[in-house]
Amino acid sequence: MEFRDNQAIYLQIAEYICERILLNQWTIGDKVPSVRELAVQLEVNPNTVMRTFDFLQQKEIIFTKRGMGYFVSEEAKEKVLAFRKEEFLGNELPVFFKNVHLLGLDFDIIKEKYEAFKTANF
Template sequence: MVFNDRTALYLQIALYMCEQILLKKWKPEEKVMSIRDLGELIEISPNTVQRAYDFLQQRNIIINKRGIGFFVAQDAEEHILSFRREQFMENELPDMLRNLYLLKIDMKQVNALYDEFIKNNFSNNE
């Protein structure tokens, strides 16, 4: 996992975990790695990983089964999509639309690039 300086580490970990769920690499009701094991794997303090798990629990993306561990919630994908769409629409889309306008980039060109991106990167998911 490659970290950036713009976003808090715990959020980057949480977003990585969400991506694994959206890509169907982690399935509903599947056990996720323990806090300690994930911290060791990505070389991050267990306290930071705990913050990521707390964040995901608050959004009903993962659930804690006492004494057993953490699991992907049955409806995790719905919660992720709702949260991520809201974040994208509020934080990223306005900048993207502004740049499209300023750079005079046509939406037909964007659609073609988007279709090509999906074909090259996610064609096995369809």
């Protein structure tokens, strides 16, 4: 995983986990890789992964079973959607709108590009 400079690594790892949940790669009750496994896989410090897991637990996206590890919560998908929508609408969409305005882009072109993106990727 390549990390961006403009966001904390633990939040980028949280996005990675949330994306797996939204794509149904990890579903309700699935065991999440351990802190060590994920740290090795993503080539980060285990403390960073632990910070991610703490963050996701606070958001009620994952939960822990004592001695067994972390698991995807029953309401994970809904919680992820709510969290990601809030982040997108508050942080990314204003930048997008600014660029649309500055570049004089037409929403018909954006819609066409969006449909092509969906077809190619999903």
